[in-house]
Amino acid sequence: MSEAANSIAITIVGASGRMGKMLLRAVAEAEHCHLVGAVARDGSDLLGQDAGAVAGLAPNGVYLVADPAGAIAKSDAVIDFTTPEATVGFARLCAQAGAAHIVGTTGLEESHVAALEKAARHVPVVYAPNMSVGVNLLLGLTQKVAATLGPEYDIEIVEMHHRHKVDAPSGTALGLGHAAARGRGVDHDEAAILSREGQTGPRPDGAIGYATLRGGDVVGEHTVVFAGPGERIEITHKASDRAIFAQGAVRAALWSQDQKAAVYSMADVLGLSD
Ligand code: NAD
Numbered sequence: 001m002s003e004a005a006n007s008i009a010i011t012i013v014g015a016s017g018r019m020g021k022m023l024l025r026a027v028a029e030a031e032h033c034h035l036v037g038a039v040a041r042d043g044s045d046l047l048g049q050d051a052g053a054v055a056g057l058a059p060n061g062v063y064l065v066a067d068p069a070g071a072i073a074k075s076d077a078v079i080d081f082t083t084p085e086a087t088v089g090f091a092r093l094c095a096q097a098g099a100a101h102i103v104g105t106t107g108l109e110e111s112h113v114a115a116l117e118k119a120a121r122h123v124p125v126v127y128a129p130n131m132s133v134g135v136n137l138l139l140g141l142t143q144k145v146a147a148t149l150g151p152e153y154d155i156e157i158v159e160m161h162h163r164h165k166v167d168a169p170s171g172t173a174l175g176l177g178h179a180a181a182r183g184r185g186v187d188h189d190e191a192a193i194l195s196r197e198g199q200t201g202p203r204p205d206g207a208i209g210y211a212t213l214r215g216g217d218v219v220g221e222h223t224v225v226f227a228g229p230g231e232r233i234e235i236t237h238k239a240s241d242r243a244i245f246a247q248g249a250v251r252a253a254l255w256s257q258d259q260k261a262a263v264y265s266m267a268d269v270l271g272l273s274d
Contacts, residue, residue, distance in 0.1 A: 008257055010250075011037030011075040011099070014082035015092050016046045016054065017065055019104065023079050023174035024055035026246035032254055035080075037071025040064045041086075068093055075099045081245075084112040091119035100256035102249050103127040106215060117263055124259040128266040131248035135172055136223075138237045139179045141271030142224045145233060146183030151206050153228035155180050160221045161214035168212040169194060176224055177208050 010027050014020045015038035020123050027035050031255055038051035045065070052060035072093045077112060081104040092115070094101040101119060106129045108116075116125050130136065146155060157180075159173040161192040169177075181188035184206075191208045203209070225232060246267060255269045267273045 006032055006034045008076040008254060009036040009074060010034065010041065010253055011071040011078045013039040013068055013078060013080045014041075015085065016040040016044050017081060019067060019081035019143070019242065021055050021192070022246035023050050023081065023249060025242065026059055026250045027079075028052070028055065028060070029248075030250045030254075033063050033250060035060060036074050037068075038062050038064045039068045039071055040066060042066040042174050046226055047099075047201075060259075061170075069097075072097045072099055077102055077256055079104070079249045080255055081105055084108050088112055088115040091125070091186075094125075095119040095122040098123060100124045100126070100253065100257065100259075101152070102252045104129075104131050104245060104249055120261055120263040123261050124197075124264060125257040125262070125264070126252040126256055126264045126267075126269060128248075128252070130172060130175075130245070131252065131266060132239065132244040133248045133251060133270065134239070134244060135235045136248070136266040136270055136272065138222065138224070138235060138271065139175060140267055141185040141235055142176050144181040144266060145226055145235065146180040146225075147185075148183075149226055149228065149233075151184070151234075153226040154203060154207070154209070154229065156209040156211065157223040158211045158213070158223045158225065160215070160218050162216050162217050163218070165214060168214070169210045170212075170220065172220065172222055173212075175211060176222060177210065180208055180224065 010033050012023045040046050046064050049064050050059040051062040077100040078094050079102045080087055087105045155264050157173050157176050159170050178188045193207050193209045223236040225234050252269045
């Protein structure tokens with residue numbers, strides 16, 4: 001199926017979505033892969049349009065179609081940022097066609113994950129609710145640094161997001177706290193101090209503290225601080241563009257080609273798993 005021996009054939013499902021268009025661009029910009037299919041929902045206004053044009057690029061001769069089976073059949077990997085229900089259907093088609101399934105869809109419940117596990121008996125499935133290479137690297141680094149440094153290093157997690165965000169701390173900040181707790185071998189919920197005000201008393205030993213900033217149009221910034229005696233280590237990630245999620249997904253698609261059938265995470269893709 002590949003146009004060159006070292007180029008993998010990719011289909012984007014949900015190609016008309018916000019992330020779908022990002023993915024069309026990411027595939028066009030990446031080396032060692034090419035687009036063979038672009039699938040939109042039945043009834044989409046964009047059906048029949050050139051995928052390059054949909055992504056704001058030069059036409060590429062791949063047209064948006066509603067029937068995923070034909071596109072998936074000629075693919076080495078399928079990248080899927082859609083809905084949990086749609087993802088379950090695509091998992092089945094990927095398993096039948098022998099195509100790796102790269103899933104960025106969020107909000108999967110147990111039954112949806114079970115469908116991915118079923119497909120993963122036949123093909124590699126990479127599933128990650130945050131496909132940013134940088135955020136996953138930060139998670140892995142946080143766990144490693146926390147494991148290496150002793151408990152005399154105080155861990156604080158600082159995050160900033162735009163003024164419209166409704167929850168705090170962010171899911172990624174909490175993920176970082178859990179990574180730090182894993183590294184230290186402690187229970188996150190017992191160690192966590194999610195916010196502070198008033199007469200808090202001195203900092204409890206071993207606490208994992210959080211601080212939340214909100215303002216402007218900040219896409220997402222996270223810093224993990226390890227404050228020890230005489231030195232401080234800080235690891236920071238700053239997101240400024242949703243393209244990072246698409247680029248991470250393309251990286252996962254390329255990586256999946258050398259893997260056995262199983263479910264993988266972005267930590268596996270990046271070589272950060274234990
Ligand atoms: P969106 O609503 O813009 O796009 C979803 C697209 O999927 C739509 O175009 C829709 O028509 C299409 N779709 C739904 N069912 C389909 C079907 N059966 N066949 C073909 N197409 C179908 O949403 P979005 O912002 O692009 O996000 C999509 C998903 O990706 C969400 O779950 C979101 O949370 C997730 N997301 C994940 C990451 C990550 O890093 N993992 C990053 C950003 C977004």
